[in-house]
Amino acid sequence: MWWTGAVFYEVYVRSFADHDGNGIGDLRGITDRLPYLAELGVDAVWLTPFYRSPMADHGYDVADPRAVDPLFGDLAAFDALLARAHGLGLRVTVDLVPNHTSDQHEWFRAARGAEPGDPERSRYIFRGGRGPDGVEPPNNWPSVFGGPAWTRLPDGQWYLHLFASEQPDLNWSHPEVAADLDTTMRFWLDRGVDGFRIDVAHGMAKPAGLPDLSPDALHGLHSMSDSNDPRFDNDGVHEVHRGVRRTLDAYPEVMAVGEIWVGDDERVARYVRPDELHLAFNFRLLESPWNAEELRTAVDRSLRSIAGTGTPACWVLSNHDRPRHVTRYGGGKVGLCRARAAALLQLALPGVAYVYNGDELGLPDVDLPDEALQDPIWERSGHRERGRDGSRVPLPWAGDEPPYDFSPGASSWLPAPEGWAGLTAAAQGDDPCSILNLYRHALRIRRTWRGRSAMAPEASLTWLELPRDALGFVREDGLVCVLNAGTEPIVLPPGDLLLASGPLTSLTTSADSGGLALPPDTAAWLAST
């Protein structure tokens, strides 16, 4: 299948490219830049939600999943994007948000206007409160974004929202909910999309009776990546995915990847059973610090979680919900060197890779001033958590001043910082040593490296014996990847050098004076001899 071994590129629609000049990315902006993605060498794009939305969570609060929000364009603009992408050989996948809707969705507006107990409310999770007159929420659940997970309507009933109060959770035992998702999928599949990314794919089934979280579970619960959160990964969620798969199976060559934050490797595997999803994001790499042993463990665990499933692993270094890896790895020059090395690690691992827009430019997070912050987390956490805006700053395309050709207008929805002139796609395109050209080169090698069979699902790797602070492996097809996360250079294993993330040094102390050493924070690919 086309996605086995594919490299997907996540387009965070608001931040990729603005065509109409209002400072917010849009579909025409994406279409304009598709040749850049084709030249980069990715196989597919994933577009974050561009559906009609009041934008309380920047589109993850969907008011109509079968309409384009005017902020981003219209259906004609979407069709043009799809046609252009297909013309360039790029597949297009789009987001599905089945866990919740916007509070402006027609279903929720009807629910809000109805009486307690009215069937209009049964597509959501409404409950009476606790305590005198029900003034306390029905249980002690916090929202993933901070504050309580319940909001009370003037008539006294409470509704559940695991995210913002503008994102009421759907009741998946209501038959219309599943039927509507099917309609939405068919709507986009009939237009020609190649697949879906499923938001909060481990969240739709809530624990029976909505019990209070134990003090232990509550303690330190900050995000849905907390593996022990009993509100996620309940068994009932698999019925939802079986339904998704039934719909997909009616179309040729389409796929779905689930956003699954699950700690237990064996439980991750359940999402990719033959009648469920084709891929499950694996976030272990994204969660691993810059440390050889932890990176190796992340790889081992990821491979273990798909072993025997017949599906490829799915590697992620960054996305729109987490700080960018340049910043996670220390920022500045060091962060960038490590990000370059990490790119070679990610792209050498057997399976599928997801590149987040801006990874290929080596973008760091931006320290935004308080008044610029827009993520609902900032307000809901009472300004204790700054949220995810730092990794969502619009892409710098060209020029010396913000917004760096992101928009024909003078500004962008999140301000790009001064000092990014050297990071623009145009500047890096001209620099053979840039991270952009490293990605292009790596993707070219990946594509051609002994054919796609190299990326067969579950292709295995063998770890090499290396110093403790380094990791390296050889794949079945002979590609060797070595990464030095330590502070001393290491001797490169034998093989023909294909690509390095930074300059290599000569082995002056070795008997083999012609040999090469891999400096700290550097990775290399070799062809085994």
Ligand code: BGC
């Ligand atoms: C998306 C987030 C979003 C949340 C609620 C996540 O998994 O990636 O950006 O805020 O779901 O829809």
